[in-house]
Amino acid sequence: MKSPIGKAARIGTVAGLAALAATETAEAAAVLSTSISMVDLSTAADNGALVLDIDGDGTNDFSITGEYYGPNPALSFNGASTSAWMVSDGFAASTVGEGYELANGSLPNGASYVSTTILFDPFAGVSYGEFYAGVRFFRDGELHFGWLKFDMPTDGTLNGATLVSAGWESEAYAPSTVGAVPEASALFISAVFGGLAAGRRRR
Numbered sequence: 001m002k003s004p005i006g007k008a009a010r011i012g013t014v015a016g017l018a019a020l021a022a023t024e025t026a027e028a029a030a031v032l033s034t035s036i037s038m039v040d041l042s043t044a045a046d047n048g049a050l051v052l053d054i055d056g057d058g059t060n061d062f063s064i065t066g067e068y069y070g071p072n073p074a075l076s077f078n079g080a081s082t083s084a085w086m087v088s089d090g091f092a093a094s095t096v097g098e099g100y101e102l103a104n105g106s107l108p109n110g111a112s113y114v115s116t117t118i119l120f121d122p123f124a125g126v127s128y129g130e131f132y133a134g135v136r137f138f139r140d141g142e143l144h145f146g147w148l149k150f151d152m153p154t155d156g157t158l159n160g161a162t163l164v165s166a167g168w169e170s171e172a173y174a175p176s177t178v179g180a181v182p183e184a185s186a187l188f189i190s191a192v193f194g195g196l197a198a199g200r201r202r203r
């Protein structure tokens with residue numbers, strides 16, 4: 001999927017990746033906040049791992065690398081170095097439905113939190129397209145839950161592979177509603193500071 005932001009990310013390699021850091025919204029209970037959207041993951045394949053700071057606190061939480069697993073496009077995920085996890089069946093990512101209340105004690109059947117995995121199991125007939133992946137990570141020593149929304153192409157390549165959006169629950173240890181978007185006021189604050197920090201990412 002082409003987008004102005006994806007184009008910007010391709011032009012600015014390291015700078016573009018650095019600009020992915022999310023900006024923080026005002027701290028308030030149960031507000032999901034992120035400014036990550038429409039990141040071109042084929043860029044990550046060309047330039048090494050995409051480093052993701054999901055909560056914008058200056059500490060990177062995940063790295064994601066686009067690659068081919070056999071003939072199939074895949075994304076390898078790693079949160080091991082920063083104590084971050086993705087919901088997985090132990091090998092591939094377990095997709096999480098929109099609206100799912102993700103927490104430590106609330107996971108899809110057969111799933112657990114892992115810090116390293118391949119996102120797709122090309123031998124299990126996984127249909128590509130848009131899907132949510134659940135995550136958890138530490139922020140100031142406390143556990144937070146969140147989600148990443150991906151769009152993987154169906155043509156057997158990484159071209160158009162996109163991190164569509166991301167969100168996280170600002171209240172530590174509270175369940176994260178997968179796919180929930182920030183409240184309007186939080187979106188406004190995020191947009192203002194996002195514009196100051198990295199004008200090139202503005203639509």
Ligand SMILES: [Ca+2]
Nearest residue numbers: 053055057059
């Ligand atoms: Ca972080």
